[in-house]
Amino acid sequence: MGNIKLVAMDLDNTLLDSNKQISEHTRDVLQAAADQGVEIVPATGRIFKAIPDFLRDMEGVHYALCCNGATVYDKIKDEIIYTNHLQAETVLKLFDVLEKYHCTQDIYQNGQGYMEPRFLRHLDEYKIEGSILDLILRTRKEVEDLREYIRENPLGIEKVCSFFDDMGVRKTVRKELRELGIANVASSLPNNIEINQFGCDKGDGLTHLAEYLGLSMDQVMACGDAENDLKMIEAAGFGVVMENGAGELKEIADFVTKTNNQDGVAYAIEKYVL
Numbered sequence: 321m322g323n324i325k326l327v328a329m330d331l332d333n334t335l336l337d338s339n340k341q342i343s344e345h346t347r348d349v350l351q352a353a354a355d356q357g358v359e360i361v362p363a364t365g366r367i368f369k370a371i372p373d374f375l376r377d378m379e380g381v382h383y384a385l386c387c388n389g390a391t392v393y394d395k396i397k398d399e400i401i402y403t404n405h406l407q408a409e410t411v412l413k414l415f416d417v418l419e420k421y422h423c424t425q426d427i428y429q430n431g432q433g434y435m436e437p438r439f440l441r442h443l444d445e446y447k448i449e450g451s452i453l454d455l456i457l458r459t460r461k462e463v464e465d466l467r468e469y470i471r472e473n474p475l476g477i478e479k480v481c482s483f484f485d486d487m488g489v490r491k492t493v494r495k496e497l498r499e500l501g502i503a504n505v506a507s508s509l510p511n512n513i514e515i516n517q518f519g520c521d522k523g524d525g526l527t528h529l530a531e532y533l534g535l536s537m538d539q540v541m542a543c544g545d546a547e548n549d550l551k552m553i554e555a556a557g558f559g560v561v562m563e564n565g566a567g568e569l570k571e572i573a574d575f576v577t578k579t580n581n582q583d584g585v586a587y588a589i590e591k592y593v594l
Contacts, residue, residue, distance in 0.1 A: 354380020
């Protein structure tokens with residue numbers, strides 16, 4: 321496996337531990353791989369500015385897959401190298417479904433999150449707490465009428481996100497959204513739904529980044545744990561799934577590593593890259 325030149329990694333419940341941090345050991349392993357010329361690539365449902373500073377500013381982190389591959393960013397050149405964004409009319413149809421249920425609604429657009437105050441000021445009603453609550457408060461701007469905002473600003477919509485307090489409702493909404501057949505529906509957390517353009521996923525973004533860098537997919541390792549990582553695990557030449565990951569991902573993994581609280585990503589890099 322010494323031919324690996326790029327390691328893409330999900331953040332929540334993959335690279336990051338339960339406290340949304342990485343250990344000194346993981347930091348050292350990432351840096352050692354970067355020092356050998358391996359590209360360290362965060363591959364996340366988050367926007368770029370929501371990637372933790374300690375990772376975003378790390379030497380060797382030159383690129384990022386954001387919003388489940390909707391935007392691929394070149395940090396060195398400070399430019400976007402690939403996009404796969406939602407159409408405004410699609411987003412409004414998705415909102416028509418979400419509006420019928422008790423769940424939040426927001427969008428990521430051009431690297432910024434937007435949410436109406438009826439949701440942003442009442443996040444506790446949706447059992448959003450801890451680090452996820454902090455993340456939402458740091459990355460969302462209030463928009464009084466999100467539908468009107470989208471009509472006036474239709475371009476660059478990367479993702480729609482929704483949080484639920486009732487998992488039965490979440491299951492119903494997932495089914496209804498998928499039956500619409502107008503967008504890609506997945507999840508990264510047990511209580512959310514993330515919606516992207518059809519054909520937009522981390523695997524698509526990773527493939528375009530590899531092409532941009534002149535790499536074959538055999539030179540790519542991908543690490544993940546959740547449903548929105550599945551296409552990335554499939555696309556990579558070597559797919560790594562966390563011990564705490566979903567069963568369906570473990571079935572297609574080339575390697576099941578330790579948990580996110582046991583430096584699982586670092587373990588896989590040490591074993592197959594360094």
